[in-house]
Amino acid sequence: MDKVKVLSKWVSMFGMRVPIALEEKGVKYEYQEEDLAPNKSDLLLQMNSVYKKIPVLIHNGQPICESLIILQYIDEAWDYKQLLPINPYDRALARFWADFIDKKFFDSGFRIVWSKDKVEEGKRDMLENLQFLEGALKEMSAGGSLPFFGGKDFGFLDIAFIPFACWFHIYETIGNFKIPFDSEYPLLDAWVKRCMERDSVKKVLPSPDRALEDILQLRARYMVG
């Protein structure tokens, strides 16, 4: 009997990836909400002693850390309805863009939300990063004729990026700008709406307003001035 437990935070875009993937695979899991330091659980500190971060997947007592590594683990441990494409080149592309989201996209958003002097450059970079992702989606969806980054199937890269959909409102509000989805990123715009129809995504993503409220509170607590 498989025992699956997820340590996560409801508002974390990295955290959201894990339950979405488990839901897609129809895997039953126990969810444990984690708090920030100094209130991290003993279990989290023990299961991710290197980084002490969420998300962590615990499968039959064994921990797996780092959200994209967890996604690949889920895909391989429950190896039906594959999340990664079959072809090696398409797999490399999916991994590349997921890594881009972590390295570049997340970082531009982080500067908007948490810096004081790098907000404008964060905004510029975010719009450029969205341009890249729009291009990648165009390529992977055969010009928009297929619904997802995974082509006809909702897959690895879709799961990697969709959690950010509830963060756009946070970036826009704190950065005081509007992301021009309709005019500049129409494929991404349609893709978000399509993903939001999936049960896994509906179940896991918080409402943008609730997420915004939480982050504003966090900012008030941690940012001085």
Place this chain on the structure above:
Amino acid sequence: MDQVKVLNTWISPFGMRVLIGLEEKGVKYEYQEEVLSNKSELLLQMNPVHKKIPVLIHNSRPVCESLIILQYIDEAWGFTQFLPSKPYDRALARFWADFTDKKFYDAGARIIKSKDEAQEQAKRDLLESFQLLEGILKEMSAGGSLPFFGGKDFGFLDIAFIPFTSWFHTYESLGNFKIPLESEYPLLDAWVKKCMERDSVKKALPSPDKVLEYAIQLRKGFLGD
């Protein structure tokens, strides 16, 4: 007929991973040395997102990011696999390869670029990384009874980490300290010697003295020494 080309710089531990991977699979490839201050049109075209090396170009299609390239090489030339066969062991190999990028490489880079307390902290971080990797090698090599991180076979995590050994002499010289491999990290010490016997590693790794020569110039650029 496979056409394989690698865009690289001889000094890059990330690039060395790709060369070792190709040599281990017996894949013939063309090598193009890049000058980072004068990047080729081909590099800018094949990696427009990051504009970085290494890039693997397979039948005109680019693959970027060294660990993603390594997994691509493993899957595209799918005999004698680099990654272990069990999902959990694969997740561990990916996690620790990612660790060498995030923590080990970062600490080393800080030793090269900084001085005083910042450099002291970087040295402490590097030694802590060594400690963790020694522990992981112990686990993965069944207490040292097997030769590699991959167990009995030279694999993904071995390829990910071995390039950094050409930089140990540089870290020691520029940080003015000795990495206590024999006394504190004996399994890693034995592992390095074992890996250095492999043709792929001997071919890809530059001499530590040449690396130091290069790094001294790099450091001058950062600190104006």
